[in-house]
Amino acid sequence: MDILPNRKKETIKNYLSQHGADVEIVVMDMNPSFKAAVRQALGRPVIVADRFHFSRYIYWAMDEVRRQVQKEWDKYNRTKCNRMRHIFYKRASKLSPKQQWYLQRSRRH
Template sequence: MKTVVMDLSYTFKSAVQKALGHPLIIGDPFHFCRYIYWALEGVRRRVQKAFHPYHRKRCKRIKHLFQKERERLDDKQKKKVERYLELSPDLREAYELKEHFRQWYQEAKMQGREGRMSEVKQGLYAFYRRVEASPLKEFHRAIQTLKNWQTEILNSFAFGLNNGFIEGLNNQTKVIKRNAFGFRRYDRLRNRILLHHQFKHQTFGVG
């Protein structure tokens, strides 16, 4: 095996290198992007503690809107987000940092496909500097993780690989198991999963 796409786990990385002879490791985009969204969520949870109970509850209810792409918000949603950004400079800063990262990520995907990896790297460095100029410790911790895994993260843009298909299968499998309220026999669970995914002639092992 020459290439492995994985989450940002040192334990998994060590095991992969030991078992597979140091293959090329690619950081899965879903897993490295979520550190930025976790940082935003951490700031929201921290600052809303100082809000009036009414606003604290309302802010929590719209937490998904802070995570959503700014351009996909309708006018009503934009007003809701702006209301709470006005209540906290830290929350506004966190929101802008999230948007900066998201813009870099979208541009980096295109640049990576075109082989412009130096631009991908420079854009990432610019994001680091933006965060380092910010007082938000949540984002400082997030970019430290990105720095620790920078090679693997940049590989994801250079090679355009991710675990999206496998993650989708895993999520569907979890739903099957949950909806069945448990299977007593593994072979029945296995057959149900294979039937759902229509793997009549699978070329790999399951379980």
């Protein structure tokens, strides 16, 4: 593990070219520059999205779907859906009974 001075493609590529001879798997965010630098320096290692960034992409996709769907709703339901955004991101086992009810209600729309 190391910390580089910046996030530039050339910096990453040079570092990996010097220190990455035995690297087979790279865990990283899916920044296109990082991905290109890794591929140029190491060939075709297995690239895995780290857990935080993978979850973030899922949340972004869910939020985009929520926005598209709620555009079709009346103002009351649109406001309710926007206010309960955080419920969609919570584990089902962590939802209160009231939050579970709201989630079930939103699925009917």
